[in-house]
Every structure is written in C-alpha cells, then in structure tokens.
Amino acid sequence: MIKSITNNFIIYGDYLNSKPFGSGHINDTLLVTFNQAGEEVSYIFRKINKNVFKNPEAVIDNTLLVTNHIRNKLEQENTNDISRNVVTLVKAKNNKYYYVDENDDYWAVLLFIKNAYTVDYVDTKDQAYRASKAFGKFTKQLSDIDSSKIKETIPNYHNLKSRLQVFDNAIEADVAARVGLVSKEIADVDKNRSLADKIAILLNDGSLPIRIIHNDTKINNVMLDEETNKGLAVIDLDTVMPGTVLYDFGDMIRSSGSPVEEDETDISKINMRINIFEAIVEGYLSELKDVLTNVEIENLVYGVEVIVYEQAIRFLTDYIMSDVYYSIKYENHNLDRARNQFALLDSIQKQKLEMEKIVNKYI
Ligand code: GN1
Numbered sequence: 001m002i003k004s005i006t007n008n009f010i011i012y013g014d015y016l017n018s019k020p021f022g023s024g025h026i027n028d029t030l031l032v033t034f035n036q037a038g039e040e041v042s043y044i045f046r047k048i049n050k051n052v053f054k055n056p057e058a059v060i061d062n063t064l065l066v067t068n069h070i071r072n073k074l075e076q077e078n079t080n081d082i083s084r085n086v087v088t089l090v091k092a093k094n095n096k097y098y099y100v101d102e103n104d105d106y107w108a109v110l111l112f113i114k115n116a117y118t119v120d121y122v123d124t125k126d127q128a129y130r131a132s133k134a135f136g137k138f139t140k141q142l143s144d145i146d147s148s149k150i151k152e153t154i155p156n157y158h159n160l161k162s163r164l165q166v167f168d169n170a171i172e173a174d175v176a177a178r179v180g181l182v183s184k185e186i187a188d189v190d191k192n193r194s195l196a197d198k199i200a201i202l203l204n205d206g207s208l209p210i211r212i213i214h215n216d217t218k219i220n221n222v223m224l225d226e227e228t229n230k231g232l233a234v235i236d237l238d239t240v241m242p243g244t245v246l247y248d249f250g251d252m253i254r255s256s257g258s259p260v261e262e263d264e265t266d267i268s269k270i271n272m273r274i275n276i277f278e279a280i281v282e283g284y285l286s287e288l289k290d291v292l293t294n295v296e297i298e299n300l301v302y303g304v305e306v307i308v309y310e311q312a313i314r315f316l317t318d319y320i321m322s323d324v325y326y327s328i329k330y331e332n333h334n335l336d337r338a339r340n341q342f343a344l345l346d347s348i349q350k351q352k353l354e355m356e357k358i359v360n361k362y363i
C-alpha cells in the first residue's frame with residue numbers, strides 16, 4: 001500500500017521498506033527507505049489526519065511558506081548544512097507538495113534528517129537549552145514573514161475559553177457515560193477556570209502581539225544533532241499559525257519540565273523541574289530577548305499555566321467524548337494523561353514565584 005503512495009512522489013531508486021516513525025498522537029508518520037543507486041536513503045511520509053486538519057492543503061501551504069522563508073534566512077547566513085536545519089518538502093509528480101490517495105487522504109513527504117534524534121522527555125539541562133533555543137530561533141526567523149499568507153489550520157487551537165466551552169458541551173452530552181467517573185478531574189477544571197480570563201483580555205486589547213508561532217513545541221518536535229546535541233530543524237509544522245509566544249513557551253515547559261512523559265501514571269514522579277525550567281528560559285531568551293515585548297516576558301510563566309491547564313482539559317474532554325481525537329493505547333489513556341497534566345499544573349502553581357524570578361534573571 002505505502003509502496004504505491006511512494007510512486008507518486010519524485011523520489012529516485014527502488015522502494016525497500018517502511019516502518020512507523022516517531023511518537024505523535026495525530027498524524028501517521030512512516031520512515032520509508034529506498035535504494036538509490038546502491039545507497040540507502042530514507043524519507044518521512046506523513047498522512048495528514050483529516051479529522052484534525054479539515055483543510056490539509058492549508059497545512060502544506062503553510063509548511064512550504066515557512067520552510068522557504070527559513071531556508072532563505074539560512075542561505076543568507078551561509079549555513080552549510082541547510083537541509084538538516086530546516087524541513088524540506090519533496091515534490092509529488094503532480095507538481096504539488098502533496099498527493100491525495102484513493103481514500104482522499106493527503107500525503108506529504110519530507111527529507112529524513114540523518115544523524116539527528118528527538119527526545120520524548122528531557123534528561124539534561126543541555127538538551128532543554130538546545131531545544132528551546134531552536135524553538136526561539138524558529139520564531140525569530142519567522143518574525144518578518146508575511147503573516148497574512150499563513151492560514152489557520154485549526155481554528156481556536158489554543159483558545160482556552162473555547163476549549164472550556166467544548167469541555168462543557170462534552171459534559172452535557174456525556175456520550176460515553178464517563179462523566180460520573182471524573183468528578184475529581186471536573187473539580188480540577190472548575191477551580192482553575194479563571195486562568196482563561198487574562199489571556200483573553202491581553203489578546204483582545206492587543207497587549208500581546210500576534211506572531212507566527214509553532215503552537216506545538218513539544219520537546220520531540222525538534223531534531224537534535226547526534227554529534228553535538230545542537231538543535232537542528234524544528235519539525236511537525238502543521239500547526240504553525242498566528243498566536244502568542246506564551247503558547248510556545250508554555251508547551252515547552254509542559255513537555256520538558258516534568259521528568260516523566262505526559263502519560264506517566266505514578267503521580268509522585270510528576271513535578272516541574274526548576275533547573276530544566278531555567279535552562280529552557282535561558283535557551284529561549286538567548287534568541288528572543290530582544291524580540292519579545294515586556295508584556296510577553298512578564299506573562300511567560302502565566303503562559304505555562306494556561307497551556308498545561310488547556311492540555312489537561314483537552315485530554316479530559318477527549319476521554320469524556322470517548323477518545324475521538326488523540327490516539328490511545330488503552331482504555332483510560334486520555335484520563336491518565338489528564339490526571340498527569342493536572343499534577344504538573346499543581347507543581348507549577350506551587351513554584352510560580354520562583355519561576356518568575358528566574359525569567360527576570362535572563363532579560
Ligand atoms: C498532539 O501530534 P503531536 O503528538 O505532536 C497535539 C498537540 C498536543 C499533543 C499532546 C494537532 O501533538 O496539540 O499538545 O498532541 N496536536 C494537535 O501530546 O492537536
């Protein structure tokens with residue numbers, strides 16, 4: 001099956017094999033290897049999830065715009081390893097950068113970046129620094145892109161008020177009769193509802209600038225160099241859209257601050273590691289200190305609360321709605337994820353003052 005998909009892209013050589021790749025929850029990603037004149041060369045094939053991305057063409061258009069913009073920047077800087085520092089889309093034989101198969105599924109192909117790795121959770125301060133620096137650089141590189149051309153691939157993606165509304169609707173509908181099982185978690189949502197207020201105000205009155213941001217700065221969305229550990233390309237560009245840097249900063253801390261993955265069920269292991277937090281602040285601000293406004297910097301820690309809370313709500317909503325969004329490996333997977341995120345939020349709220357102090361050290 002995948003072999004017939006590969007025939008539609010401009011890829012030389014003979015198909016050898018394919019295997020699932022990465023740990024994303026949304027799109028199907030495969031590593032496909034070809035024999036190119038005696039050399040094994042691999043590509044990343046991605047099937048875009050239509051349930052999540054209602055307009056897959058917009059995803060590809062955005063990726064193309066963003067990667068071309070970054071590539072131009074890297075060329076101007078005379079970077080000599082450009083195709084490892086930015087994602088490269090491979091053309092299909094139809095002259096577009098995607099192919100639509102007989103099930104109406106959209107496929108995109110990327111060059112596979114060699115001698116690079118991703119991490120699902122951060123082990124060292126150095127990894128945290130490198131990854132956040134790469135995300136910071138990404139935002140800096142995009143600071144002068146024509147944002148009117150970037151489409152919104154998922155409306156209201158990080159809109160907390162709208163996430164709460166969807167959650168409330170899910171409770172009301174209770175399609176899977178699961179609401180009765182999660183009263184503790186519903187209470188956790190309720191106790192934090194006011195978190196949605198300030199961000200709405202800051203965005204509505206224009207105090208928070210809208211930039212082109214990544215929107216899914218999970219630590220495993222940046223490639224690191226196997227030899228030097230340096231951050232290379234930022235990947236998974238499907239949600240690159242207008243938004244505030246609070247979201248990107250928040251999601252970095254969400255996905256890297258904890259010593260365990262987002263589905264760890266041993267709550268005692270979950271906490272926001274302040275030394276990793278510091279490394280992320282240092283890496284991110286090393287690129288963006290002179291770009292961000294005071295309002296952005298003053299609200300970075302608040303952004304962490306917003307994003308962790310939002311993620312807890314999203315996992316819990318999906319559990320209540322009978323797991324229609326995130327792929328799951330077992331029945332209570334989304335509930336475990338939600339509980340994990342609430343524990344992380346708790347740890348963050350306890351350390352807020354210290355976190356604010358650290359941000360102030362790096363401005
Ligand atoms: C999804 O595809 P993946 O795993 O990188 C989700 C993110 C969540 C994340 C939680 C398009 O990202 O928003 O933060 O799971 N992506 C989309 O692990 O919803």
Ligand code: MG
Pocket residue numbers: 024025026216236238
């Ligand atoms: Mg993703």
